[in-house]
Amino acid sequence: MEQDFSMLDAIIGKYRNRSGILIPLLQDVQQTLGYLSKDAMRYLAEQMQIPAADIYGVATFYSMFKLKPQGKHIIRVCKGTACHVSDADGIKDALRNELGLEGEEDTTADMKFTLLEVACLGCCSLAPVIMVDDTTFGKLTPDSIKGILQRYAYEEEA
Amino acid sequence: MIDLVESYRQGKLPEANVILAEQHEGRHNELLAGQYRIVLRNCGVIDPKSIEDYEAQGGYSALKKALTMQPEEIVEEVKASGLRGRGGAGFSTGLKWSFAARAKGSKKYVVCNADEGDPGAFMDRSTLEGDPHNVIEGMIIGAYAMGADEGYIYCRAEYPMAIHHLRIAIEAAEIKGYLGRNIMGTGFNFELHIKEGAGAFVCGEETALMQSIEGKRGMPTIRPPFPAESGLWGCPTNINNVETWANITWIINNGSTEFRKIGTDKSPGTKVFALAGKIAGSGLIEVPMGIPIRDIIYKVGGGMKTEKPFKAVQMGGPSGGCIPASLLDTIVDYDSINATGAIMGSGGMVVMDSGTCMVDVARFFLNFTQNESCGKCTFCRIGTRRMLEILTRITEGKGEAEDIVKLEELATNIIKGSLCGLGQTAPNPVLTTLRYFKDEYLAHIEEKRCPAGVCTSLLRYEVIADKCVGCTACARKCPVSCISGSVKQAHVIDQDKCIKCGACFKACKFEAISKG
Numbered sequence: 001m002e003q004d005f006s007m008l009d010a011i012i013g014k015y016r017n018r019s020g021i022l023i024p025l026l027q028d029v030q031q032t033l034g035y036l037s038k039d040a041m042r043y044l045a046e047q048m049q050i051p052a053a054d055i056y057g058v059a060t061f062y063s064m065f066k067l068k069p070q071g072k073h074i075i076r077v078c079k080g081t082a083c084h085v086s087d088a089d090g091i092k093d094a095l096r097n098e099l100g101l102e103g104e105e106d107t108t109a110d111m112k113f114t115l116l117e118v119a120c121l122g123c124c125s126l127a128p129v130i131m132v133d134d135t136t137f138g139k140l141t142p143d144s145i146k147g148i149l150q151r152y153a154y155e156e157e158a
Numbered sequence: 159m160i161d162l163v164e165s166y167r168q169g170k171l172p173e174a175n176v177i178l179a180e181q182h183e184g185r186h187n188e189l190l191a192g193q194y195r196i197v198l199r200n201c202g203v204i205d206p207k208s209i210e211d212y213e214a215q216g217g218y219s220a221l222k223k224a225l226t227m228q229p230e231e232i233v234e235e236v237k238a239s240g241l242r243g244r245g246g247a248g249f250s251t252g253l254k255w256s257f258a259a260r261a262k263g264s265k266k267y268v269v270c271n272a273d274e275g276d277p278g279a280f281m282d283r284s285t286l287e288g289d290p291h292n293v294i295e296g297m298i299i300g301a302y303a304m305g306a307d308e309g310y311i312y313c314r315a316e317y318p319m320a321i322h323h324l325r326i327a328i329e330a331a332e333i334k335g336y337l338g339r340n341i342m343g344t345g346f347n348f349e350l351h352i353k354e355g356a357g358a359f360v361c362g363e364e365t366a367l368m369q370s371i372e373g374k375r376g377m378p379t380i381r382p383p384f385p386a387e388s389g390l391w392g393c394p395t396n397i398n399n400v401e402t403w404a405n406i407t408w409i410i411n412n413g414s415t416e417f418r419k420i421g422t423d424k425s426p427g428t429k430v431f432a433l434a435g436k437i438a439g440s441g442l443i444e445v446p447m448g449i450p451i452r453d454i455i456y457k458v459g460g461g462m463k464t465e466k467p468f469k470a471v472q473m474g475g476p477s478g479g480c481i482p483a484s485l486l487d488t489i490v491d492y493d494s495i496n497a498t499g500a501i502m503g504s505g506g507m508v509v510m511d512s513g514t515c516m517v518d519v520a521r522f523f524l525n526f527t528q529n530e531s532c533g534k535c536t537f538c539r540i541g542t543r544r545m546l547e548i549l550t551r552i553t554e555g556k557g558e559a560e561d562i563v564k565l566e567e568l569a570t571n572i573i574k575g576s577l578c579g580l581g582q583t584a585p586n587p588v589l590t591t592l593r594y595f596k597d598e599y600l601a602h603i604e605e606k607r608c609p610a611g612v613c614t615s616l617l618r619y620e621v622i623a624d625k626c627v628g629c630t631a632c633a634r635k636c637p638v639s640c641i642s643g644s645v646k647q648a649h650v651i652d653q654d655k656c657i658k659c660g661a662c663f664k665a666c667k668f669e670a671i672s673k674g
Contacts, residue, residue, distance in 0.1 A: 019373070020372045065356065081522070082278050085519070120279070122317065
């Protein structure tokens with residue numbers, strides 16, 4: 001609890017004494033920190049005079065909020081109906097395999113990629129679809145995964 | 159079209175808001191013949207970021223007309239049009255408006271539900287991306303009719319382009335004086351905000367959506383009180399879906415009589431569908447109510463994608479059901495679709511062919527609803543989990559004879575014991591597949607066989623000795639080394655060791671491995 005969260009004070013200032021702001025507040029904090037740590041949520045609770053349980057309750061309810069550090073690139077595998085019937089599972093397996101993720105892991109050890117499943121990206125006519133950060137890739141086959149990941153693997157050190 | 163060019167420029171793949179006709183230029187006329195555009199009339203035609211483009215198509219003329227009418231007149235006009243809520247349940251929009259209009263209170267809200275969460279649906283996304291002003295204008299008219307001075311558009315954060323276009327549109331409308339204080343000199347004030355959803359399917363339910371706007375966990379509350387009496391922050395509130403709002407301007411401009419000429423008597427107007435799955439022409443379509451499902455798939459949608467035959471069409475997402483080939487002549491209206499056990503829903507239509515396993519589809523939807531259950535009602539929270547366990551067991555070949563009865567029993571109780579639409583409709587995908595595809599369940603349970611060849615645990619890979627040339631390609635690819643045989647001799651798969659990964663099936667160039 002010794003961590004310094006003073007960088008959140010500007011955000012807190014923006015939302016103080018306003019109602020219905022918990023979700024956008026947490027979105028801004030997550031944008032700054034990358035995820036919502038328990039300590040950060042405790043700090044917010046103290047500063048905003050909101051029970052920590054309320055903050056934790058909202059943070060765990062919505063899938064947008066992340067309670068663990070996330071990789072640099074977020075890969076979202078669409079699990080919508082159209083993708084499901086077009087072998088989204090095969091795409092997911094190819095991604096896990098290529099990223100070397102095992103068991104319950106969702107983030108690579110080098111913190112470059114986090115793999116998430118989403119209910120539907122709303123691009124059903126391109127099924128099966130993944131989104132890497134804000135870019136959509138559609139009509140995929142398990143074989144096309146490697147090439148997509150390579151685009152992101154090299155850029156880093158440059 | 160402009161978005162398409164822009165997304166290419168940014169190095170992205172085209173977004174899904176490309177309307178169907180554009181994907182099939184050559185067959186343009188044939189595919190458009192069965193369509194009738196009210197909601198999508200401007201999508202792909204105008205630049206959604208230009209208010210001038212929208213005005214050039216007659217935009218904001220409905221608002222001008224509405225402001226010369228009495229609020230009650232507008233409510234009556236919407237009531238007379240017979241417009242029914244396009245979010246899926248099909249309640250009369252005019253009647254809903256009259257409740258909010260009559261409710262006492264100096265502060266009222268109107269809300270647009272753009273939390274399109276059904277997997278397989280993208281109508282609202284495309285409408286907001288392609289013609290945001292039409293939705294905004296509808297909301298301003300609604301606010302005037304019901305006496306509201308503040309509104310929210312609750313949009314999924316997964317739709318960044320829709321949010322972006324809405325922001326531009328709201329700002330432009332404010333500058334032009336269509337939004338804000340003293341709108342067009344009438345003294346009517348209306349302020350409109352965008353609220354980004356944070357990712358919870360249940361927030362599509364109206365009471366949960368309001369909890370979420372208030373910054374709380376999006377859990378449904380008991381009705382009554384209905385939102386029309388006590389909604390956002392305790393004030394009378396009217397919530398409609400994107401597509402419902404998008405019908406309003408047309409109705410005001412053309413009148414309820416004209417609207418009633420389209421569609422059927424009990425379900426007037428059109429319906430937007432998102433065609434996806436194993437269909438040749440996937441994309442957005444808008445068809446008059448009353449059209450048979452067969453025409454949607456084989457005429458408007460251009461038929462099946464491959465040679466595999468049609469098996470079912472899934473309508474209504476996780477709350478809906480699968481309609482089999484024998485019911486393809488069912489017409490599209492709220493009551494006819496409900497009679498099949500599916501629901502109209504918001505408009506997702508996922509076409510499935512013989513390569514789709516219906517037990518797997520039911521398990522897929524249950525997995526979704528079980529994940530998205532907010533946990534408030536025990537039947538929904540635990541009941542869906544028990545159903546999912548049974549379905550998973552069946553797809554893994556561990557199904558038992560009494561499982562079907564157990565599923566039916568759980569389904570009945572979940573429907574009875576849940577507070578909101580999510581729980582009340584969650585068993586529908588299981589009930590409809592049980593009704594129309596019971597033989598598939600039985601094949602899984604009794605014969606331990608998946609007729610569609612989808613459920614991995616039930617698959618059996620075998621070498622067809624006559625076709626095998628003994629090239630050893632399969633044996634080299636097998637990750638568990640369970641294929642034996644010498645060069646130029648027929649190989650054999652050890653079924654006890656086989657993990658059914660399918661690597662041998664893919665590796666064989668002689669079609670000498672059977673899967674079934």
